[in-house]
Amino acid sequence: MSSIRETWYKWKALRLPWRKRFLVGRDLQGNTYWEFRETRGPTAPGRFRRIVHYPRSTHYSDVKVSPLWHQWLRHLREHPPSLQEQTQDIKRQERMKILAAQADARWEAKPRVMDAPGREHGQPVPALNTMKTQPIAPESHAVNKDAAETATQEQLDSDPALRKKKYGFDPWEKAKGPGEGWQPESWTPPASKRR
Known part of the structure; x- marks a missing residue:
């Protein structure tokens, strides 16, 4: 800042009795902050009102007031x-x-519950257990009813024929919707009754 402007700021900051407006300070963006006594009535002076003036070349949407100056403007x-406090706040x-x-980087490196196993940031891939993951071959359905009795829950969930053998019916039959081959039937209204 030039020495002339610095001298002008010091002159405007002096609280001389005939002045109505006093310069309080400036920020690092070039905004100046002013204080003036607000009069509420003909003789009753109120508290000091605080305002900010920004350079004329600055558009309204580009005005940025730091949190420290916001606190001062709102009497907090x-x-x-x-200026030293403002530079320390910017460093902070x-x-x-x-x-x-x-x-954020540490959080992204952690595995997520919702990811599929084996993905880049997902859960670890589970160990293969062939006893649980092997589906029952179709020819084993006809072997005997004992196979349905000893089947695991996973096998029962995946095979409707095995469920039917074990329980005598398929409990999920009612929950199934219409299949791919379903066609709507034509509807003919019943004959109306004569009165």
Whole structure:
């Protein structure tokens, strides 16, 4: 910043009795923060009102006010933040971004419950157990009823004929919807009764 502008800021920051508006400080984006006494009525002075002025070249949507200055504008802090405090806050925000990226990377490296086994970030692939995963061959259905009695729950769930042998009926038969070969029947209304 030029020395002329620095001198002008110091002059505007002086709280001279005839002044109505005082410069309080500036931020790193070039915004200036002002304070003036708000009058509520002809003689009753109210508390100081706080406002921000930004450079004229800045568009409304590009105005960025730091959290420290937001606190001061809303009367949550009594004294305005210094330039050193503002630079430390920016460094803190940068550190937080780095730490958040590291935490996200650690979280992504963990296995997820919803992923299929064996995928890149998924659960570990389960060990093969041929006794449970081997389906029963179709010719074994006709061997005897003992095969249906000794079948595991997984085999019963996957084979409707085995369920029918074990229970005498297929409990899921009613729950099945119409098959692929289903065709709607034509509907003819019944004859109406004469009154």
